Amino acid sequence: MEERCISSVCGSVLKILGLEVPDNIDRPNDAILEMCPRADKVVIYNPDAVAFWLYEKYRNFFEKAESNSCLALKTLSVMPSVTPVCFASMYTGLTPDEHGIKKYEKPVLKVDTIFDYLSKEGKKVAIVSTAGDSISKIFLERNIDYFIFPTKRKVNKTAFKLIAQGQYDVIVIYNGDYDAAMHAFGPERSIPLMHLKQNLKTYNDIIGLIKKSSEGKKVFYGFCPDHGCHRIDGGRGAHGLDMYEDMHVIHFYGVT
Ligand SMILES: [Zn+2]
DSSP: OOOOBTTHHHHHHHHHTTOOOOTTSOOOOHHHHHHOSOOSEEEEEEETTOBHHHHHHTHHHHHHHHHTSSEEEEEEOOSSOOHHHHHHHHHHOOOHHHHSOOSSOOOOOOSOOHHHHHHHTTOOEEEEEETTSHHHHHTOSSSSEEEEESSHHHHHHHHHHHHHHTOOSEEEEEEOHHHHHHHHHOTTSHHHHHHHHHHHHHHHHHHHHHHHHOTTOOEEEEEOOOOOOEEETTTEEEOOSSSHHHHEEEEEEEEO
C-alpha cells in the first residue's frame, strides 16, 4: 500500500464530512475513504511523537488500539519533523513551504486550515489542548472553540465531556506527554513508555465514549501523531531529522 503523508489527513476529513476538498491541498487518502466514505462527526486524537518503529517494536502495547480501529497505516511525516511544522501540514493539507511554518516556531497560520474550511461550512469544531503547545497556538483566530488547559488531565477530562455531550461536529485533542518524557529520558525508558501506554489508553477510552454517545450517528475517529523520535547520546530523545525513526508514524482510523 502506498504510504501517504500526514498532510492527507486534512482532505480525508473534509471528504468524509461531505465537504469540498480544495484543489491546492494534498488529496484524500483512498484507504481511509474506502473504510469510511462518509461520517457525521469526527474525533481526532493527536498524541505527540508516536513513531512507527514504536508500533513495530512494542506491538503488544498497541493491540487494543489496533483492534478498536479498522485501519493501521504507516504514515509519512514532513521535514523538518518538528511539532508545529507537522501539525500545520496535517491540518492544512499543505507542505511546509506552502503553509509557511518551516522550523520550530508557533505563529498563527495565515493560510486556510481545516478549521477554516469546517467553520465556513457551519461545522462546530473544538480544539482541546495544553497551553503553549503547537496546536494551541498555530490554529488560533478561527471561528471555532478552543479549550486550552495547563494540564493533560484537564484536557482529557474536558475532551471526554465534549464527546459525551455530542455538541461538536469535529473534536481535535492533543496530548504531548510521551514527547516530553521521550525528550527527557529517551524513547524507550520506563517513564516515556508509561506515557505511551497512557496515550493508547486515552485513545481507547475516547473510542469507548464515542460508541456510547454516538446515538446512531457515524463517527470517524483517528489516532494521528505528528512525527516519530529517536534516541540520542546522553540517554535522551529527539526528532526533527530526515531519518526513518523520525519520519514514519503509526496512524489508526476507525468508524462507529
Ligand atoms: Zn511533536
